[in-house]
Amino acid sequence: LDGHTRSIRCISWHPLGNLFASASFDGTIGIWRRILTGIELQFECIDLLEGHDNEIKSLSWDCSGKLLASCSRDKSVWIWEL
Numbered sequence: 001l002d003g004h005t006r007s008i009r010c011i012s013w014h015p016l017g018n019l020f021a022s023a024s025f026d027g028t029i030g031i032w033r034r035i036l037t038g039i040e041l042q043f044e045c046i047d048l049l050e051g052h053d054n055e056i057k058s059l060s061w062d063c064s065g066k067l068l069a070s071c072s073r074d075k076s077v078w079i080w081e082l
Contacts, residue, residue: 003030003045012059012068021068023056029070031082051078 004024013020020043022030029049035042052072060069068080 003032003048004028006055009056010058012061014061015063015065019065021059021061023059023070025055027052027054027056027072029056029059029068029080047082049080052076 004022004026005028006024006026008022008024008030011020011022018034020032022032024030027050030045031047031049032043033046035044049070052070052074053076054073056070056072058071061067062069066082068082069077070080071077
């Protein structure tokens, strides 16, 4: 996936299934939207969230899909309002 400068550690699907978030060793979170192009399924990065000082270890959406929690090796937890 284009958008991160280092490997992706984990992903978390949005509750509606049309988006997912990816957590990277570069300390960023990518927000990806599904694009339907005929038979082929593709994704585009619509946002890149920055703030953690180190690799992101885990992600989780709340049940409404409006909040995304991330935790990092820098021992911080961030709540992102999307």
